[in-house]
Amino acid sequence: MLRAGAEAIKREIYTYRMHALNYSNNQRGSLSRDQVLANRTGAITRQLVQTEVNLSAIQPYNESAEKPIPPKMYGAAASDNGYSDLLPDDYIKIRIGDQINYFKKRIAQLDLRLRIFQWLTYIMGGLGTFLAAVGFELWVALTTTLVALFTTFLEYRQIQNTLIQYNQAVTNLVNLQNWWIALPVDDKKKQQNKDKLVDSTETILNSELTGWEQQMQSAMAKIYEQKPTSS
DSSP: HHHHHHHHHHHHHHHHHOOOOGGGGSSTTSOOOHHHHHHHHHHHHHHHSGGGGGGGOOOOOOSSOOOOOOOOOOOGTTTSSSSSSOOHHIIIIIIHHHHHHHHHHHHHHHHHHHHHHHHHHHHHHHHHHHHHHOOHHHHHHHHHHHHHHHHHHHHHTHHHHHHHHHHHHHHHHHHHHHOOOOOSSHHHTTTHHHHHHHHHHHHHHHHHHHHHHHHHHHHHHHHHHOOOOOO
């Protein structure tokens, strides 16, 4: 829930900096961009504190040299100050490029972790079969428990589903990036195309987050599911 709230605020900040969608002159009416931002971030935080998050002690983010505002960015967004208005090319570099790099890094990490646990599962399964064959049946229970433990861990961490979500997000972001690059110069100046760039990007990122939330909820429900025991 906290991640969802943080990502929602991040979407508003980038849309604000791009003067797009609700922050464009065509849609915000008599309100200033600052007023629109305040209203929308206020709605996000009010909704957040109506969830179970309100039952925990939320630690404030105290600005310091080690924890500046905005937080220090890395990679493609390292040169961004976090406040200035963005041109579409800046948005592609800082927002889309940074997310693509993040997803690719996480994909490599998750792929390695998935392979390790898959091999551990295969090894424990084979070891259990070997122990049973040589008469060490008492140890078979241990290998069976370890196989179940590895499988449950993979389900809890949702590694396979997360890999799918990240790969889909990278593909969609790269396609969107290519669409913008291929646009004629005159079309890049049109507000409707700038709105489409921002809306499509934030929709792709939100879809990844929504899928992640649903997977985590399903995983937790499965883990805590009360299965009837046979009498």
